[in-house]
Amino acid sequence: MVKIFHLSWKGSLLKEKGMKTLFFLSAISAIIVIFSIIFFLFRDAYPIFQKEGVVDFLIGMRWYPTGQPPLYGAFPLIVDTLLVTLGAMLIAIPLSIGSAIFIAELATPRMKAIIKPAIELLAGIPSVVFGFFGLIVLVTWLQITFDVPTGESWLAGSILLGIMAIPTITSVAEDAISSVPREYKEGSLAVGATRWQTISKIVVPSAISGITAAIILGIGRAIGETMAVMMVCGNPTYGLIPNPITNVFAPIKTLTATLGIEMGEVATGSDHYSALFGLALILLIITLIVNILATLILGRLKEKQRSGSKRLPIISFELAKKIKQSLYLFIGIVIIIILLMAVGIIPVICILIIIALMYYSLKKISIKIKQKIAFSIISLSIIIVIIFLGIILAYIVTNGVGALSWEFLTTGPSNLGRSGGIFPSIIGTLYLVAGAIAISLPLGVGAAIFLHEYTKEGIVTKIIRAGADLLNGTPSIVFGLFGFAFFVLYLKFGFSLLAGQITLAFMILPTIIRTTEEALKSVPQSLREGSYALGATKWQTIRKVVLPPAAPGILTGAILGIGRAAGETAPILFTAVVFSNFIPSSLLQPVNALPYHLFTLATSIPGSKENQAGTALVLLLLVIGIYLIAILLRNRFRKNMKW
Amino acid sequence: MTSKDKLIRTETLNLWYGEKQALYDITLGILPNKITALIGPSGCGKSTLIRCFNRMNDVIDKCKITGKIFFHETDIYRPDADAVEVRKKIGMVFQKPNPFPKTIYENVAYGSKVQGITNKNQLDEIVEKSLKNAALWDEVKDRLHESAMGLSGGQQQRLCIARSLSIEPEVILMDEPCSALDPIATAKIEDLMTGLKKKYTVIIVTHNMQQAARVSDYTAYMYLGKLIEFGETKQIFENPKEELTENYITGRFG
Structure with a gap:
């Protein structure tokens, strides 16, 4: 009797251990990836650091790799990156915070139900679509309005980046404002404060760390953004700081744009090649610092909420x-x-x-008039945001709809994409996305299961989460460079579907981990305890009790990942894509993809206007459609999850 | 007592949360400088009713109200009435102590500041007076500029009372003010209430019948959104007219 009991116990234990190991391995994948990225960037950047010296590379005042002698000074590129981000934030921060206050505090429930998902949806517009709009409309508008030789400038980059950052900042800031306890608000109203006094003196100050984190996240996104900036900033051959520094119409060249443009034309292993990896390393370090800051602030915020904000602030009031x-x-x-x-x-x-x-x-002026002025400004900010985004969407839809036809979707391009369709790009995008999700979904779900089900909160989970957060903040162009150095060159995949799929998979891994973890968190502990009480093992409990109710949430994460992978250009730029009407028949062949097709048409094929807009529209509809499904699914899921 | 004596008077007050009706035809009058208790089982609408008196339900989406509430013979739900003005005269203390994440001083001074008082000496005076009236001054006078979050639950609730006293309202509404507190803190608040009625009119919601019996002068018994019985506390507890009231206070249900 005792023996039999003992045996069966041992058998299941083995399986349990096996599963745990498997999940552990997926969990550390995020850390392995981030370390590999740093390692490969550093490996390929090392020669230039050795040759020029790290300090000289950083503070060198000229970037002119094709000059005689070539100059590798990253300083102007760093300054340009910071300038374009600064301009973007001057536009994005007031508008986003105004919009966030409007959605959280002023909007009626019905307005909120429309505006909130709409803003989230807009966060999904691929950057190459913004870039396309910027290049065709914004740049021309600036040139004519301000009567300057070219609209491709710092200002164009800042405006476009600002608009792009608005959805991210608004969404996170709105969450922070909405999560201020209602008790604070009621306490303030009960002593005769007006709504605006309550918002400005109690609600916003209470949400200030969340709002700060939102801004920092927005800054991180803006610094790491490649395609849009590359398409509208002018990118002079040699990087220069605008002269005078306040000349917003000067063309500029950011770190990301330099990588995006020069990486395609550089000889592998040359000084120039190495210098580009040096730039990528700088870019990665800047964004890592920015993201760590945001994570720290948000982390402290969560802790504060959990402990009922009983803990005293570290510094006195x-x-x-x-x-x-x-x-x-x-x-x-x-x-x-x-x-x-x-x-x-x-x-x-x-x-x-x-x-x-x-x-x-x-x-x-009286308190009441103040409130009126404040509310008008806040309402104005959301109206401006809606107009901005409305113009972009309307432009793409009205110009693209003419190109749209069954033939456009089902035939290959001809005359370098000026005529014909985009069938190979659609197929290429689908292949890339399918591969990316097939790799990242098991890894991400496994990692989340390990984090949430197999370990207590502690040093291990902290490290893994930090890895995922860092990966999340890594600019997409850095993934592209890593993919090129590791898959294309080191593993000798060449420009291939496979290299693109894995690179994209790594990029969306953090999204999958995070959404899966949230889904697992929403399954109440009592369900697990009920299962254990019946003698089920951990893995049985997870498989039969935890995963089924969490499935819709995990699916949402997967769909969000798909949407992001479908719209990204930078990671596949140097790993997978060629401009052709080639449909790959093996994983080791290159592909064309929708965002890359649009990018090439818009930047290098004159006379392809109609097909540019058509491609932009198809890409937009595809990505927005995917996001819409995810948002609807999540909202339904949230509604049904009232345990 | 005639309607002229009443400080607050409701007339056929009905309230809906969306489709669901929460209050039915409530008509009652509150006498000045008395403590009136609203009692009844959970979900009977007592908290909803008390939140009508200072228009706190305005904060809740989809809340619809018909009928009238007179304060000094002025309907506070009149279309041109300003909720902010109402709340300056009718203060409120909530179920869970809700000090702002600011200093003790800032918490008490907040109400005066939002009404435009900026003179430091004047504010200091208001803070000291309010904290003394809330019987908290001695405990916090040496740490006025520390976070209010560091106070105990009972101290936080007295801070909230001080905060509502700081703008010198006429009425103080208390929505289960002791439900989150231990017996000692509860006793302190009850003592405080009895002192407050010299200057203020107090309306208290409580699920604790002993508390209602101990502190209140008048008691209203509510059940399923309706006012079942209203009268002097002594009469309600010793000689209830309605069977429903009797069942509740004798503990046959509730």
Whole structure:
């Protein structure tokens, strides 16, 4: 009796251990990938660091790799990247925070039910579609309106990046504002504060760390963005800091754009090649720092919510107040100095006087009128956002719909894509996405199961989560370079479907891990306990009790991953795609894909306007359609998950 | 007592949350400088009713109200009535202590600040007076500029009372103010309430019948969104007229 019992126990234990090992291996995949990326970037960047010296590479004032002698100074590229991001944030931050406040506090439930998913949907528009719009419409508009030689400039990049960052920042900031406890709001209203006073003095300050994290995430996205920036910023042959530095119409060249443009024309193993990897490493480090900051802030926020915000703040309130005041003072001085440099002393004094007058007149007007002004500004910001995005969507739809036909979807391109259809690109995109999801779904789900079901929160989960977060913040062009160095060259896959699939898979892995984890979290602990109480093993419990109710959530994550993979260009630029009407018959052949087809048409094939818009529309519909399914599925899932 | 004596008076008040009706034809009058308790089983609408008195239900989406509530013979639900003005006169203390994530001082000064008082001395005075009235001053006077989140639950609730006193309302609504507190903290709040009625009119929602019997002058018994019986506390507890009331207070259900 005892023996039999013992044996059966041992058998299932083996299986349990096997499953656990399997899940552990998937969980550490995220860490392995991020370390491999760093390793390969560093390996290929090392020669230039050795030759030029790290410091000289960083602070070198000229980037001119094709000059005689070639110059490899990354400094202007770094400055340009920061400038375009700064401009983008000046546009995106006020509009996004205004929109977030509107959605969370002012919108009626019905408006909220429409605007919120719409904003999320807009976060899914592929960057190459934004770039296409920027190149055709925005750049021309700037050129004519401001009567400048070319609209391809810092300003164009900032406007486009700003619009692109709005959905991300709005969505995260709105979450933060909505999660401020209703009790705070009621407490404020109950002492006779107006809605605006409650929002400005209680709700927004309580959500400030979430809003900060939203802004930092937006900055991270803007720094890492490649395609749109590459298409509208002008990219002079040699990287230069705008002269004067406030000249927003100067063409600029960001880190990402340099990689996107020059990587395709460089001899493997040359100094130039190595220097590009050096740039990628710089880019990765900048975005990693930005993302770690955001993660830390959001992490502290979550902890605070969990412990019922009982924990005292690390710094005292008075100190925080002083820090805040000196920060404002500092920002104020910086802005004044920039303005002084830009426009001279007399206009600055005028501006200061106007601000002072406005400040004092604001103090005098009644609380009610203040509320009206504030609400109008907030409503205005969401209207501007809707108009921006509406113009982009309307342009693509009205111009693309003419090209759309059954033939367009089912035939190959002819005359270099000026006529004919986009069938091979559609098939290529489907192949790439199918492969990417086939690789990342098991890995991501396995990792999430390990994180949530097999380990207690601790150092191991922290490291794995940090790995996934870092991977999530890695710019897509960096994935592209890594894929090129590792799959295409090192593993000798060549430009191939397989290299593109794996690269995309790594890129969407963090999305899958995170959404799966959320789905697992939503399964109540009591269900698991019920299963254990019946003598089920861990794996049995997971398979039969936990996974079925979590399946719709996992599916949502998978669909979000598919949407992202379908719209991305940068990761496949140097790993998989060629501009052709070639349909691969093996995994080791190259493909064409929708975003790449659009990119090539828009940047290098004059006279293909109709097909550009048609391709953009198909890509847009595909990606938005995928996101729409994911959002609908998630909302349904959330509604049904009232345990 | 005539309707002129009543400080707050409701007339056929009905309330819906979306499709669901939560209050049916409530008509009652609240006398000034008395403590009125609203009692009844969970979901009877007592919290919903008390939130009508300072228009706190305005915060909730899909909440619809018909009927009238008079405060000093002015209908607070009149179309041109301003909820903000109502709340300056009718303060509220909530079920769960809800201090803002600010300092103790800032919590109490908040109400005055939003009404435009910026003079530091004046604010200091208001804070001290309010905290004294809420019997909290001695416990916190040395740490006014520390976070209110560091206070105990009972202290936090008294801070919230001080916060509502700071703008000198006429009425204080208390929505189960002791339900999240231990017996000692509860006793302190009850003592406080009795003191408050000299200056203020207090309406309290409670699920604790002993509490209602101990502190209140008048009691309203509600059941399923309807006002079943309303009268002097002594009469309600010793000689209820309605069978439903009797069943509840004798513990036959509830």
